Amino acid sequence: MRWFKNLMIVLLPLFFAGCGEQAAPLALKRPLPFPTPAQHDLVVVTSTGPLTYFLDDKGTVVGLEHDLIEAFAQELGVGVKYEVVPPDEIEAALDAGKAHLAAAWLPMPADTREKSTPPILQTSDVLLQHEASLPLDDMGDLRGRTVVVMPGSRQLATLRELQKRMPDLQVIEYKDGDLFSLLESLGKRKFELVAIDSTLTQIAAQFIPSLQATLELNENHPVVWRLGTHPNAELLARLSAFVERAQRDGTLLKIEDRYFGHVRRLKQGDIVSFLGRMETVLPKLKKHFQSAQTVSGIDWRLIAAVAYHESNWDPEATSPTGVRGIMMLTEETADRLGIGNRLDPRESILGGARYLSLLKDMQPADVPEPDRTWLALAAYNIGPGNFNAARALAKLQGADPAAWYEMKQILPLLAQPKYYEKVKSSRARGGEAVLLVENIRAYHDILVRYEPPYQTVSTRVENMVGMQGSGPGLKLKR
Numbered sequence: 001m002r003w004f005k006n007l008m009i010v011l012l013p014l015f016f017a018g019c020g021e022q023a024a025p026l027a028l029k030r031p032l033p034f035p036t037p038a039q040h041d042l043v044v045v046t047s048t049g050p051l052t053y054f055l056d057d058k059g060t061v062v063g064l065e066h067d068l069i070e071a072f073a074q075e076l077g078v079g080v081k082y083e084v085v086p087p088d089e090i091e092a093a094l095d096a097g098k099a100h101l102a103a104a105w106l107p108m109p110a111d112t113r114e115k116s117t118p119p120i121l122q123t124s125d126v127l128l129q130h131e132a133s134l135p136l137d138d139m140g141d142l143r144g145r146t147v148v149v150m151p152g153s154r155q156l157a158t159l160r161e162l163q164k165r166m167p168d169l170q171v172i173e174y175k176d177g178d179l180f181s182l183l184e185s186l187g188k189r190k191f192e193l194v195a196i197d198s199t200l201t202q203i204a205a206q207f208i209p210s211l212q213a214t215l216e217l218n219e220n221h222p223v224v225w226r227l228g229t230h231p232n233a234e235l236l237a238r239l240s241a242f243v244e245r246a247q248r249d250g251t252l253l254k255i256e257d258r259y260f261g262h263v264r265r266l267k268q269g270d271i272v273s274f275l276g277r278m279e280t281v282l283p284k285l286k287k288h289f290q291s292a293q294t295v296s297g298i299d300w301r302l303i304a305a306v307a308y309h310e311s312n313w314d315p316e317a318t319s320p321t322g323v324r325g326i327m328m329l330t331e332e333t334a335d336r337l338g339i340g341n342r343l344d345p346r347e348s349i350l351g352g353a354r355y356l357s358l359l360k361d362m363q364p365a366d367v368p369e370p371d372r373t374w375l376a377l378a379a380y381n382i383g384p385g386n387f388n389a390a391r392a393l394a395k396l397q398g399a400d401p402a403a404w405y406e407m408k409q410i411l412p413l414l415a416q417p418k419y420y421e422k423v424k425s426s427r428a429r430g431g432e433a434v435l436l437v438e439n440i441r442a443y444h445d446i447l448v449r450y451e452p453p454y455q456t457v458s459t460r461v462e463n464m465v466g467m468q469g470s471g472p473g474l475k476l477k478r
Contacts, residue, residue: 031232032100035078042073045083045090045099047152050179051199051259052104053084057453065103065225067255068120072242087152094228100235102226105197107154109224115231117243119222120252124198125155127215130189136215146170147193148186150179155195158217180449183208202263206442207449209271254405258370261405262441274308274443278450281313285326288346290454292353298360300454303353305443306377309436310352315345327352356380367402374404374437378411381433389425390414396422408434 035042046053046065053063061082073080085093087104094102105123109116127136127147136142143166149155151173159171174182179196186194187208196204201213225243227236246252266274282304289300289307296303304313310328311317318324322331325348334342339351359376362384367375379387394401394410401407411430413419420427 031230031235032097034232034234035073035076035100037077041079041081042069042076042101043081043083043099044069045085045093045102045104047087047090047104048084048178049105050203051197053082057448064255064259065105065120067258068246068252069103071246071251071255072239075242076238094226097228097230100227100232101239102228105154105223106226107221107223109226111229113229115227115229115236116224117227117236117239119224120243120247121199121223122220123223124220125158125195125217126198126201126213127217128183128186128194128196128201128204128211129192129214130186131210131212132189133192133214135212139215139217141215142166142169144168145193146172146191147195148172148174148182148191149195150174150182153195153197154221155197155217159195162217180207183211187211199260202260205268206263206266206271207446209268209275250405254403257405261408262438262445265435265438266442271446274446277308277313278447282451285313285345285349288349291346292349293454294456295350296353296357298353298357301447301451302373302440302444303349303356305440305447306352306356306380307349308443309440315348316343327355329355359384364402371402371404374441375402375407377437377440378407378430378433381436382411382414382428382430386414386425386428386430387433389420389423389428390430392423393419404437408437 032043033040048054049063051063052065053061056062066082069080083093083099090102090104090106093099106116108119129135139162142162147159147169149159149171156171156173159169163169163171174185176182179200182191182194183196183204184207185191187210193214195217198213198216204211225239227239285304285307286300289304292298292303293300307313307326311326313326315326316324317326317328319328323329324331325334325342326345327348329337329339329342329348329351331342333355334351337351337354339347342348342351356376359379360372362379363372363375375387378390382390390407390411390413391401393413394407397410397413399406399410401410411433414425414428414430417427
């Protein structure tokens with residue numbers, strides 16, 4: 001038997017070495033190196049969605065979670081690499097060690113071994129229906145109903161749990177487009193019920209005013225970032241501290257305001273009227289708005305949104321204070337811009353666009369977009385002199401004059417003597433300027449959703465040159 005023992009002494013190390021090779025995938029669960037400016041990016045696995053990560057019509061990546069991730073990466077001084085996967089592949093990607101964290105509007109993990117940040121926001125799952133449908137009073141009304149939901153969403157998981165108690169509840173996963181196409185189908189009454197995140201209800205109503213929330217499916221859920229079962233300990237600590245600080249110092253509120261601050265302003269009747277005039281009036285004026293984009297460089301849909309808020313696209317509009325025309329310009333401003341007839345829609349639109357462009361250029365160089373545009377719109381309403389007074393007041397109050405979220409708190413103070421006298425200014429209706437900006441943001445969002453961008457000749461040439469220089473890889477990048 002001694003020969004057998006000796007053989008085992010030789011073979012056992014080889015056997016366990018072989019087992020080690022078979023178990024190699026487990027090594028992938030080791031955390032990625034802590035992101036550092038010189039060596040490692042922050043790697044984030046995510047999914048496309050209106051609140052997480054998506055491309056706007058200019059090809060820019062936006063999203064509430066995306067912006068918050070970028071703020072954290074800026075704090076670390078590192079870049080971010082995004083791994084975009086379908087929602088049902090996020091957990092596997094995180095388990096395989098392909099990312100530092102997952103950020104895709106995720107709930108708290110059910111597995112207590114999996115680590116996550118403190119809650120970023122609290123949301124719930126709600127049902128939407130057409131306003132002409134009879135509302136649901138309680139959960140029992142769901143028996144025998146059909147609910148449509150996006151694949152891989154938290155709402156799908158909620159409804160699957162409900163099916164255990166209600167076997168006759170039908171759940172259909174929508175695979176024919178994105179969330180907005182699903183909501184449009186609901187607006188056309190192709191479906192009876194759709195489940196979405198509660199945070200999106202007001203955004204949905206902004207684009208499709210015939211929709212209404214009918215029933216909340218559960219209590220609030222925390223939204224967190226997940227780091228898997230084997231996170232980088234230092235990264236978990238830094239992320240948790242960042243989330244808690246972002247909630248205290250206003251970072252999260254500023255980002256939320258970018259996506260939700262304006263959607264609560266318009267009433268259903270306002271949106272219905274706007275959509276109607278988009279069909280009947282806008283086609284006659286579109287060429288003027290697009291010409292104004294060529295001259296000013298400002299997106300024609302933003303110019304159109306300004307014009308609608310100012311005059312409801314009425315070229316002959318006149319206010320009691322003497323502002324006139326589709327862009328409601330003062331006589332003094334029109335003279336400075338060389339506008340001979342404020343009631344001529346073409347002249348007024350071109351002049352208004354040029355004026356807005358000048359006001360954007362007047363903003364300090366450190367003011368980023370989209371705040372630069374929103375601040376310029378406020379100046380469009382109250383005039384550059386009063387707006388500069390508001391900037392001075394913001395500095396006195398310890399607010400950031402380059403941030404729209406903070407300036408919208410300052411502007412209404414210009415109506416109170418104890419504030420405008422501090423900056424040696426006269427009274428101004430700053431609160432009205434805030435309402436103007438927020439309404440224009442809402443109208444602009446609707447136009448961007450329904451109207452395509454306009455490519456000027458120079459833009460088309462740049463795109464053609466880019467296509468020639470990029471070769472066949474361009475389509476893959478898009």
